[in-house]
Amino acid sequence: MNCEDLMKMKQIRSGMKLITGEAGMLRPIRWIYFADCVQCLSDDFNVAELIHGGELVIITNESLTGNDKIIELIRVLNEKEIAGIVVNEGQISNALIDYCSEQTLPLFELSVKLHLIDLSQIVCKALVEEEINANSRERILSSIFFSEQINASEILEQSNYLGVNLKGKYRVVALKVYHSKNNKTNDNSEGFFLEVREGLKKEVKNEFRSFGLQKVMVLLQNDTAAALIPAELFSRDLFITILTNIIRHIESSYHVTVKAGVGTAYEYIEDFKKSLKEAENALSIFKIIDENEKVFFYENLGIYSLIAQINNGRFLDEFVENHIGNLIKTDNLSEGELCETLETYLNCNCNANAAAETLFIHRNTMRYRLDKIKKILGSEINDMSACLELKLAFAIKHYRDNREED
Secondary structure: OEHHHHHOOHHHHHHEEEEEOHHHOOOEOOEEEEOOOHHHHOOOOOHHHHOOOOEEEEEOOHHHHOOOOHHHHHHHHHHOOOOEEEEEOOOOOHHHHHHHHHOOOOEEEEOOOOOHHHHHHHHHHHHHHHHHHHHHHHHHHHHHHHOOOOOHHHHHHHHHHOOOOOOOOEEEEEEEEEOOOOOOOOOOOHHHHHHHHHHHHHHHHHHHHHOOOOOOEEEEEOOEEEEEEEHHHOOHHHHHHHHHHHHHHHHHHHOOEEEEEEOOOEOOHHHHHHHHHHHHHHHHOHHHHOOOOOEEEHHHOOHHHHHOOOOOHHHHHHHHHHHHHHHHHHHHHHOOOHHHHHHHHHHOOOOHHHHHHHHOOOHHHHHHHHHHHHHHHOOOOOOHHHHHHHHHHHHHHHHHHHHHHO
């Protein structure tokens, strides 16, 4: 629930009005915090330690609202990413309005018509119901992804009840956290990993909500958050923008590395698990494509999308062994560069001069290496069919090596 959802409630709307900070109405509400103690203004009292983010802060004590230090208190609270501020009518200063307007922090005026006990009950009840519904949506998503047999009509009915329409094309976005052994927090505890996971889940929901998707279905699996997103609402560029925002926020907050894989869009619920597998495959080979990129679409994997469909690892390894196995062994024994030479040659469309320039070696050296490669492989390397098989062998090798590292 966010501030915008809060103001859609009839009981709230009749007793509370927004004064400023409309641009921040999508800030999520996690809970209510009463900051009515005068001690909050004391230099010896660290109120920030009591705030975890997402609180709707209520201040009704005139000793606070009329104090010159109130702006500093709100500033400290806002740095912890609170949802908004609620102040009694007649107690809101121009200075407070100016600060909240500048910070796009929702500032609400509480009427005497709405009692604090009623406000608390309404908000807390809504938050509990939302948590229950969120858990139910997770169970539906888990069933879609992992059940061997699913009842599509039943899932449609359940999801509609929970405010999610699964008709139309959906694609899966998988965001994975890669923990560095040398992270700046020096915290490799289980508690830290759980905090990162929950932070990732929260950020996925918040970011997609900020672009209009109010009910976001997200499921956590180890270090990965998998979200089911309606494809028709988001263009490719918008997907990249949203995912980049999520990644940037998580990486800066926790000093970890995050990558995103995006699966193909499918119309039928039974096919959504395919999109999950594709998103995971896209993540699994990012080091091969471009280790510096953050977002990977399965549809752009080229030959690797085909390789990823082959579950028989032994078959793949045998293909590599049969085509370039002897070359790999020769390089391993002599710390040679024959594999690199051949792959560069193939990538340069079998143009020896272009390959030599790419490798920064003399053309004669290139010819010598190519002759040696032909002898080791016992075959020609210029034939179109042979080139295709060799390029495929290298692609499989990179794919298998990368999977072993993971």
